[in-house]
Amino acid sequence: VSEARRLATAADSLEALAKAVADFEGCPLRGMGARQSVFGRGDPAAPVLVIGEGPGAEEDERGEPFVGKAGRLLDRMLAAAGLEGKVFITNTVFWQPPGNRTPSPAEQAVCAPFVERTFALMQPRAVLLLGGAASKSVLQSDEGIMRLRGQWREWRLAEGNVSAPVMPTLHPAFLLRQPQTKKQAWADLLALAVRLEQAD
Numbered sequence: 001v002s003e004a005r006r007l008a009t010a011a012d013s014l015e016a017l018a019k020a021v022a023d024f025e026g027c028p029l030r031g032m033g034a035r036q037s038v039f040g041r042g043d044p045a046a047p048v049l050v051i052g053e054g055p056g057a058e059e060d061e062r063g064e065p066f067v068g069k070a071g072r073l074l075d076r077m078l079a080a081a082g083l084e085g086k087v088f089i090t091n092t093v094f095w096q097p098p099g100n101r102t103p104s105p106a107e108q109a110v111c112a113p114f115v116e117r118t119f120a121l122m123q124p125r126a127v128l129l130l131g132g133a134a135s136k137s138v139l140q141s142d143e144g145i146m147r148l149r150g151q152w153r154e155w156r157l158a159e160g161n162v163s164a165p166v167m168p169t170l171h172p173a174f175l176l177r178q179p180q181t182k183k184q185a186w187a188d189l190l191a192l193a194v195r196l197e198q199a200d
């Protein structure tokens with residue numbers, strides 16, 4: 001069992017998990033210039049878990065995920081879909097990759113036990129995956145985000161009895177660069193909001 005898995009399994013709340021992440025020294029990104037770990041923000045009891053790629057410059061500075069420009073767009077979209085206050089937001093890696101590059105699959109794999117533990121502790125009713133890097137990592141898929149997005153998948157942990165429907169969608173930073181794709185992401189988000197209401 002990896003050190004990450006051992007630490008993650010020992011955490012019995014998201015608060016304890018955030019501390020375990022901060023203490024974890026096994027991620028190579030840690031020594032590459034990141035100022036601090038960035039774990040999550042939102043309500044630990046929320047029905048929706050949102051997973052992004054990894055912290056950017058503003059997140060690295062503030063220690064919270066999605067607090068920059070992409071995060072502001074994400075918050076606006078969540079609010080417009082009626083999901084304000086109904087999410088806990090995290091990333092596939094917890095340290096900013098140098099130069100803001102995409103985290104490698106190996107870096108994501110090192111952090112995955114913490115992401116899986118977040119999922120297991122929350123037992124959310126739905127999961128939103130932001131962008132190709134997060135979607136491929138969580139779904140263990142080689143498919144591109146344009147094929148994955150908008151389609152419900154199931155995320156089931158090998159251990160324990162945890163599963164939830166998962167919606168992959170476009171990353172808000174991509175939406176800022178390609179605004180014409182916003183309507184696709186919006187459709188994905190609404191599908192998630194509708195599914196939550198139906199389950200209520």
Ligand code: URA
Pocket residue numbers: 052053054055056059064065066067068070071091173
């Ligand atoms: N982009 C991400 O994927 N995550 C963040 O926390 C911020 C920007």
